[in-house]
Amino acid sequence: MNRLRNTCLKISLGLLVLFLWLLLPLAADEGMWPYNLVPKDYLAKKYNFKVTDEWLNHLRLASIRFGGASASFVSPDGLVLTNHHVGRGAIQNLSTAERNLIKTGFYARTRDEELKCPGVELWVLQEIEDVTDKVLSAEKPGMSPQEVAAARQKVIAEIEKEASEKTGLRCTVVTLYSGGMYNLYKYKTYNDVRLVFAPEEEIAFFGGDPDNFTYPRYDLDIALFRVYENGQPLKTQHYLKWATTGVKEGDLVFCSGNPGSTGRMLTYDQLLFLRDVSYPFTIANYKRRQALLHEYAKKSPEHERIALNTIFGIENSLKATVGYQSGLLDKDLMAKKLAEEQKIRRAIEANPALAKEYGQAWEEIAQAQKEYASFFKPYMFFERAQAFNTVYFNIARTLVRLATEKDKPNDQRLREFREANLAAVRRSLLSPAPIYDDFEIYKLADSLKQLREELPDLMETRWILGGKSCEEVAKELVTGTKLKDLEIRKKYIEGGLEAIYQSDDPMIKLALLVDPISRGLRQRYEKNVEAVEVKNGTLIARALFKLKGTSIPPDATGTLRLSFGVVKGYVENGRKIPYKTDFAGLYERAKKFNFQPPYSLPERYLQRKSALNLKTPLNFVATVDSIGGNSGSPVVNRKGEFVGVLFDGNIQSLPTRFVYEDKISRSVMVDAQGIIEALIKIYDAKSLADELLGRK
Secondary structure, three states: OHHHHHHHHHHHHHHHHHHHHHOOOOOOOOOOEOOOOOOHHHHHHHHOOOOOHHHHHHHHHHEEEEOOEEEEEOOOOOEEEEOHHHHHHHHHHOOOOOOOHHHHOEEOOOHHHOEEOOOOOEEEEEEEEEOHHHHHOOOOOOOOHHHHHHHHHHHHHHHHHHHHHHHOOEEEEEEEHHHOEEEEEEEEEEOEEEEEEEOOHHHHOOOHHHHOOOOOOOOOOOEEEEEEEOOEEOOOOOOOOEOOOOOOOOOEEEEEEOOOOOOOOOOHHHHHHHHHHHHHHHHHHHHHHHHHHHHHHOOOHHHHHHHHHHHHHHHHHHHHHHHHHHHHOOHHHHHHHHHHHHHHHHHHHOOHHHHHHHOOHHHHHHHHHHHHHHHHHHHHHHHOOOOOOOHHHHHHHHHHHHHHHOOOOHHHOOHHHOHHHHHHHHHHHOOOOOOOHHHHHHHHHHHHHHHHHHOOOOHHHHHHHOOOOHHHHHHHHHHHOOOOOHHHHHHHHHHHHHHHHOOOOHHHHHHHHHHHHHHHHHHHHHHHHHHHHHHHHHHHHHHHHHHHOOOOOOOOOOOOEEEEEEEOOEEEOOEEEOOEEEHHHHHHHHHHOOOOOOOOOOHHHHHOHHHOOOOOEEEEEEOOOOOOOOOOOEEEOOOOOEEEEEEEEOHHHHHHHOOOOOOOOOEEEEEHHHHHHHHHHOOOOHHHHHHHHOOO
16 A cells, blocks of 8 residues: 555655646747747746737738748838848849859849849748647547658648648648647748848958857848739738837747757757767768868859858858757767656656557657657758759759659649749749859859769769769759750659650759668658657647647747847856947957958948947847848837847757757847948938838
8 A cells, every 4th residue: 555655655645746837938039930829828927928819910911021031111112221241142143154143232222122032932821720629630549650750741731722722822731849739821922022232241250260150240231122913013011111229138029930859858869969969960961062062162253152142051050050950969968858758757757547658659760760860861961962062963853853743633732842932843943043064064064073982882873973973963963954945844843754755965864863762761761760759749739738728939940930039148258248239349450460361351341430429239139039040030129110120049048949048049140220320321222211211
């Protein structure tokens, strides 16, 4: 009897510990919240701020998904503000050897001078619908993880197709809480996007890679575009009015953007996989390509212009990934994650009913990580196309898979070729963005070398190289393909499988050659890794839901989220770091490095320094929770007025991908006041500033 009583007491204590742990409040202002899950009570209690549906809807409809990042409407005439580095690809595509807009900047003084950006598509979230019950109803007792995944994907495809046909919007089902919740996001898309203003790279990315992910910063990392509809500037009532007063320390601010991904709900074994397998490969790959492209850029100013955008992307990603890895290499952080996981597992194991339902979830995910590690490299080289680093292969593979997938039942297609996505696929295939063959040969040759070094015994490797040098193969593929011609691409799109199978284009042939192994590796990943993670991740999420529901934020998914925090400096190594920087600090930092790159300034900044109010804020920091993808996110005050645009985080913010903290990690913004000061005093863009300020 005593033994039974003691056992029951242990179970009760275990559940009590679990209950109390789950009911702990949010870690300060943690969370990138879906708009339908914003913690209104928390904001009311902590900040005395009442969030209304009207306030949320207006901010949501003023927020924009710009590629893999963010932006916002800032005037009733479709004016869009984002970061220079977010719009950089579009600016690069509009540049030539004779007119390098990345270097010189650009300002359209009239609407007629605004430059149409090929291939740019902006998304605005119109509605969120909870479809959790519909998706989870597909799961039946006794199903394997693979059967669960297939059943869910079938329902998701049906939901997306039906919603897209009914609304005419771009509809996609978003997975939240590791599969514990599913929301249908409905987007309106805009394809006529034109460049209005971009500063010179010297000021947009002042400090270059050395200052990237650091603070204090002194960057005018902005770009302005305009959305057109039916040939006219878009008229919208949902735009962000410019704040008439600047921010001060302690102010509550909100960030509305599209954070890419976080891993705060990953299991300990998933974190180990990232630390020991994925990140080391990714970092080594970025370093290799960084060195390669710098060598290419040294050949001539034109080579540098062509390569610079790719270099920027790689160096930005490299620094971010190294930062994420630093968190996983931190013994204290990993110990904290392990302790949290063990606490909930012990509590579940103490209850037979909970143990039966949820107890195996962590172990099955751990086994899936071991399986993934066993084929990770082939998967990356073939399915993720690391071996074929050229835009031509991306086009060829998309054409091959489009032809293969489009005649299948919608729910049986690869997810990117489902009906709801086909219009975007076709638009991407027909983008007239420039392609530079010499650059493509250079990149492809090295990625083929990497394939030969890493997977020399694979039959596909021998078939692809055929005893030739990697340079020879790359040159034959690039000079032989006709996929630069948009009319040729159209013929493949319209001709379907017959045209693909009869093609003598070497890049199409390459895509056909590697597609079987690529699909096999993808299928292995989806069945043995992804399906296991989703099914068991859902179980873990359900365990959390039972006691805490949606009071904890879901991981980021590249979809629109709202985060919040306060404008606040911090202390680093005993030194107080102020919450804001100004133009005076910009000139002081440039002078410290003798105005040499990457601390050089555009000539006009030297000529017009005396016109500036040097005390005008340029950048500021706040505790708002953010991650990659939040670049370009508007930051607003309590009134919903635009006070800045997020463009970076300090280096201490990178490990918050896994564990949030606000003692020293910060998001970095361009201040709205600094934007206006530069437009008027440096660029003679008073009419543009007036549009932002709402002046006639």
